[in-house]
Amino acid sequence: MMRSLAAAVALLALAGCETALTSVVPPQPRPPDLGTTTDVVTPPSAASLDLARYYEKVQNDLLTRGLLRTDGGGPDTPYDADDLVRNFEAIAFYNEYPGQAILATSRRTSGHLGRWKGPVRIGTEFGPSVPLDRRAEDAARVNDYAARLSRITGHSITTTDRNPNFHVFVAGEDDTAFVQNRLRQLIPNIGQAQLDLFEDLPRSFYCFVFASATNGSPHVYTRAVALVRAEHPDLVRLSCIHEEIAQGLGLPNDSPTARPSIFNDDDEFALLTSHDEKLLAMLYDPRMVPGMSAEEARPTAHVIAKELTAKPR
Secondary structure (H helix, E strand, C coil): CCCECCCCCCCEECCCCCCCCCCCCCCCCCCCCCCCCCCCCCCCCHHHHHHHHHHHHHHHHHHHCCCCECCCCCCCCCCCHHHHHHHHHHHHCCCCCCCCCCCCCCCCCCCECCEECCCEEEEEEECCCCCHHHHHHHHHHHHHHHHHHHHHHCCCEEECCCCCCEEEEEECHHHHHHHHHHHHHHCCCCCHHHHHCCCCCCCCCCEEEEEEECCCCCCEEEEEEEEEECCCCHHHHHHHHHHHHHHHHCCCCCCCCCCCCCCCCCCCECCCCHHHHHHHHHHCCCCCCCCCEHHHHHHHHHHHHHHHHCCCC
């Protein structure tokens, strides 16, 4: 969607990233109060308050125009197996920003399937400017969404405050130094180019994610970092959570033909749809292998899509 910077899955060859785990453990729900970084809350600056007012107006405008739907799609948004295959290829195999160089050692993933092989452990942290009630609400939202994603994909996706490998920061305009310091602690070899992503973002960039892999397995993700602006009103903030985590799992692109979908720049849908659930199921189907080209995956994608759209007898 247009609000997402989606440096997502422009693979970062981070030296020292953990090796991808191969065991899959059942998801263990995390209590929703985990994930808050500190109980200290700092008052927002004038710049942060101004940004919050701006995003409130944006959300109201979108809702007035019938956008940011939360119904997941319905009779007015039909799709079939062929639609799924076409959209899966466009969204899973190509990057929204394929030329974005995050590191000098970045590798383009356009044309090849990328996803996690080991368990995804999502940790949510909050900038000091985020009110405590919002922290509790967003931590619970991430927790619920992780459980849903695990059910959809059949992959281990959990939330934790211990050794996470998918870091979700909900932070405001005033929290840049906090986020950058945390990233230096979490990823000691992180480059300045990555740190700069978290500073002086234009208003048009609502949220973003990037995922990384090791040099030995350039299409298997081992770490991801997402940023959601704390100034967003509730629905847009939740929309960012839905899109960025899903993109960080391996659906990095947007497509103007995808409907009903959050992977579309038209902002029609705010939250993960039935169509998007099937894309994630396709991505994590064991018949799909990281590193596959679009051409190699296409026959298998047709088979899986037909299975997912078959009407029960």
